[in-house]
Amino acid sequence: MFVALKIKRFDPERKPAAWWSKYRIEAGPAERVLDLLVRVKDELDGSLTFRRSCAHGICGSDAMRINGVNKLACKTLVHELGSRITIEPLLGLRVIKDLVVDIEPFLAAYRRVKPYLINDEAPPEGGRERRQSPDQRMRYNDTTKCILCACCTAACPVFWADGDYLGPAAIVTAHRFLFDSRDRGAADHTAALVDAVGVWRCRTIFQCTLSCPREIQITKAIAEVKDAIVRRTILGK
């Protein structure tokens, strides 16, 4: 089949404003959108610029807006989209060139929730593993899947309106540690969540959940984080 591929371009070294490039290319229904981008770059326009690496939905490099929805280009197949495919960079993050956006603010938010296990107690005798039951392990399983692709945060209208908002991905990361039975750093993880641009900015819009390529139940995780903060700070539990 032939697809009409429309890609939003931006390169301040060439033009001050963005423009659209259109290509009509042959594509198989089971091809990835990333395959089409690679083919355009290899065969038609070497200047087309995008991030990519693993090409099977794990590294999180190639998040972009595909037919209006944030997706990974390597995990979206042509048959899901039909013969007209429109590709734009993620919204809410500064566009650097073509489909490449500046994810530094996104990672700065990630770092603010202290994204690491905090537990300075000595490990069990003989240096063995800290014990954790299968139920305790599964309690935070969903939020360990995050690949930091930014699909969720860049789909959040609250983030579009205020780039200082921590955004769903950072809250997902906080959830991963807050609900880990081995973690002792709840106060550290939540410090950034309770300030003016923290978790209470979430308006439960579900855009994050709908756009997550790892199918993390993000809105649910955010609600659980809010609940945990209320219990800790107001109810003292």
Place this chain on the structure above:
Amino acid sequence: MTRVHTFDAIIVGAGGAGLMAALHAARGADVAVISKMYPTRSHTGTAQGGVAAPLGNMEEDRWEWYMYDTVKGGDYLVDQDAAEILARESVDTVLELEHLGLPFDRTEDGRIEQRRFGGHTREFGKSPVMRSCKSADRTGHMILQTLYQNCIRRTIRFFDEFFVLDLIFEDGAARGVVAVEIATGEAHLFRAKAVLLATGGFGRMFAVTSNAHSLSGDLVASVLRNGLPLEDMEFFQFHPTGIYKMGILLSEAARGEGGILLNGAGERFMERYAPKLMDLAPRDIISRIIQQEIRAGRGVEGKDYVYLDIRPETINRCHSAPHGRMVTAAQLEAKLPDIIEMMRVYQGIDPMKAPVPTQPTAHYAMGGIPTDCDGRVLSAGLDAVPGLFAAGECACVSVHGANRLGTNSLVDLLVFGRRSGRAMDAFCSGNGPAELSPRAGEEALAELSRLQKTRGPERAGVLRAAMQRCMTDHVGVYRTAQGLEEALQTLRELKERYHRIGLSDSGRRWNTEVLEAYELGCLLDLAETTAASALQRTESRGAHFREDFPERDDANWLRHTLAFRAGRPEAAGPGLRPGGPVSEGIRFDRRPVSITKFQPEAREY
């Protein structure tokens, strides 16, 4: 305007080996990690099935059994001093990761849960053992996240999306690297007492591969170009179960949990070849047998693929799950969520209801930059090159020999990443900083600038595709002198044509076109070295199978290969010896294998 940075230690690559080394080197040294991507994009994150350690949480296990499996799995080309370190220290590194926060799966009593994996056995080959520590089928993701998170905690300095072009040597010692900041196109010199290469593999030289686009071996090529040897480049692993045509990895964990392979006749063909381990035999053997079935016309519908069947009814009928237990679809979905999703997304098949087409996929380089057991890079004379270290897939310690066991890539990068980090820290405390010559990095920058201006008739994408096709066709699972000579001929023509490529993007910012062309040049060098190394080894061992020399030949070939390119010998330091030219531009030497506990035997499973 070139910017200059100074650190004690520079680490190139932010996957498992680089980050593990960073955490340990940073205990004393001022460390910077440079990567051409954001660290969490590194290919360690795609590792699925697990990391081996004889914890004995599920059943009795011993490091001696694990060492034996590693040595035998590598067809006795493994350096046994290194394999002993791997087997012994695996326990401690896995526990260290748990303490750093890694969310391993758990047993009912709260310990780390383990599963079976190919070639891992109890009592020196008797039967499969549960040794792989895992987090569903996303173990690599958890390792990468946990290490990166702890690097954030330790405020380690990162230079993300900086493309390292070349190493800098002064007086035979590594003194730093030259890099381009991708966002601006600016050149940066990094001056350091020690440099660790942790850049991963270079599987992108093949058409069908599980490897990420980024795995182009830039710094492995730099080592070669600087006159240092590469070791055992002929040994490239083909993983038996890649998604048909796409090459995406479907973890061996699928078979660890009971999945089986079926040919076109619906026959569980591994029964015939490996009566004890069957579908859990090592990867080289299974890939070879799959190709053999296909050649005999027993592929599915006579085509070039076989089936991987993980349907619960199949597993239960064959009693192929651990200890012959019954399994349910829900249990399999919990243990293998990502690969089941990949089969659904990329193949459009529900693997709980139907088997999926798979074929061998280029997966892992056993060879690479020769190092000792502390990551010190070895020169031609097997002396350590001062200040230069390597760890992870780009290095060849060699713990994998002629064929790596599943899970051992993660063990390797953790154990030897940690040892390299510690060795770098010690090296830095005993050595002062060095000045760089005013010409440092000049050659690599000139090459990049030449590429950027080039307007020849050849397209880089066309050359890349031709290289990949040539490597998959002639330097794959089965090899012959004729095919390898043809491959070398093709690769040399492609190198000629590479000098006449034309690029279209003249911008400085985010010019991935020129960087991809640079990567292609690196891949061409490594492809040529791989093909030439395969041609000179006239025996079959592990992943290297010569149809014209089908037997293992311990009398002549129980040796590591060292491959050199005519280059800049002054960087190689002492010990550069002349060798006989086997192919144009590449010459070979050999080095002995360390054999301590296990004498070579016939390799049966």
